[in-house]
Amino acid sequence: MASLEDVERLVAELPGTEETTKWGNRTWAVGGKGYAWERPFSKADLKRFGAEPPPQGPILAIRVEDLGEKGAVLTARAGDGFFTIPHFGNYPAVLLELELVPEPVLRDALLDGWLVFAPAAQAQELLASRSRRAKD
Template identity: 80%
Template sequence: MATLQDVERLVAELPGTEETARHGHRTWAVGGKAYAWERPYSKADLKRFGDDTPPQEPILAIRVEDLGEKEAVLTARSGDGFFTIPHFDNYAAVLIELDQVPEPVLRDALLDGWLVFAPAAQAQDVIAARRRRAKD
């Protein structure tokens, strides 16, 4: 399944992506806005799991368009390592247990996150290129 090295390789395919650090963790942004970032658990996160075993790290957070999209993604991808935690309530992002997500699903999730903030012209170019590759 996927690793942080896979994330690095996949975000490199998305124009205008810059790697930065946020709270000491790698973050990928376009147009100065973060669309994906490493998200280790805090002590408070772990406490909220109680006796339940939390999903395995490394964890990646990815922005989604809005809360409706978040619910749709969580419903459609729950078996692919997608989840959320109380800290992300009312926040348009999902969490991904990387060692549970297939690479094609991760690629699509990163593209969707990138599209939230990508300049329109770049977004149209990337979508058109993906459509061309899909036809081949």
Template identity: 70%
Template structure:
């Protein structure tokens, strides 16, 4: 998958706005970010040590809470989902786009959007699917 695929999916999620946050492309709903491009910082790269960091575009996705984060990581580790020390204690996961399938990416973006979408907007969207 690619950032173009992300753009296509989020275009179908009502109330989504693209903004820049910390210089990175970010998609938000209700004023809150639910997905953003997450390049590795120098500190992130240092923490990988001798291990090669995941390649390609990396997307960060909001999750409901830390329990949901652990569940997503356990269920989707083979699908390119992972975390890094910088995200410890933060309700978000990272996705290596070139390892995730279209269906999994679509589901993950919808789930991330639902974290912050206003209830009425989310209900209307889900009923219209």
């Protein structure tokens, strides 16, 4: 399953991605806007889990287009380590328990997050390139 090293390698494939730090955590951005970031749990997050054990290992947050997409992603990917917490209730992002996420699923999720903020020309070029490779 996936690791932060896999995240680093996969975001390097997305044009214009820059690694920055936001709120003390590594963040990957395009066009100056973060689309993926490390998201350790705060004390308040852990308290909200109550008696239920929180997800383990590195946690990654990935931006989605809107709350409708967030709901769809969480429904479709519940068994793949995707989840949310109350802090993200009205925010268009999902959380991933990386140790449960298959690499192809992580690659797709990072691409989707990147597409939220990528310049249109870069996005079209990357998608066309991937489409050509898939046909070969």
